[in-house]
Amino acid sequence: MKVTYLVYEVSAAAGGKLRVATKEEWNRIMEQNRDLPREMRRFFIQDCIDDCGNLDCMYIETTKAEYDKWHSAHQVRYKKRKDAEGIVTLSGDISTQTEDGTLLDTMHDGINWEELMIDCIRMKELREALSTWRSWGVEMLDLYMAGMKMKASSVLSEKWKRRKNKALCQELR
Incomplete structure (x- = not known):
């Protein structure tokens, strides 16, 4: 291992x-630094x-601002490396020595992701259709989804009556 030390002739501030x-x-320099x-x-x-x-390692003298940036990035890399210890990454298409075939074929989280995505798309389309149909359509859907079917109307x-009354009062002024 080769180690090189680069230091400023004068000071970093003096250029x-x-x-x-x-x-x-x-x-x-390191001994003096400890006491400062x-x-x-x-x-x-x-x-x-x-x-x-x-x-090949180099220790390079720098300004405090540059050191702070380097140290911050170095700490992020260090923490990521520490967090990754003990974690094994496997490919999803690895063979599993079972009749199922690959690891992806044997893993199941109990969620039908395709159906979930289709439901999300349909709900978005329904909200768009309700908002173009009536201004209160989406609010009605939200109340129904929150379990307030009996109180929704x-x-x-009450809400729209207040809005209508406010608009009427402003019109009369």
């Missing part, structure tokens, strides 16, 4: 250029490249 540092210089408050520390990002089985007549 210094990056140069290669020795291992001893790197250790000294966070706002005065030097920040580094790590970039590792697998070059035909040889790992009285609720709607």
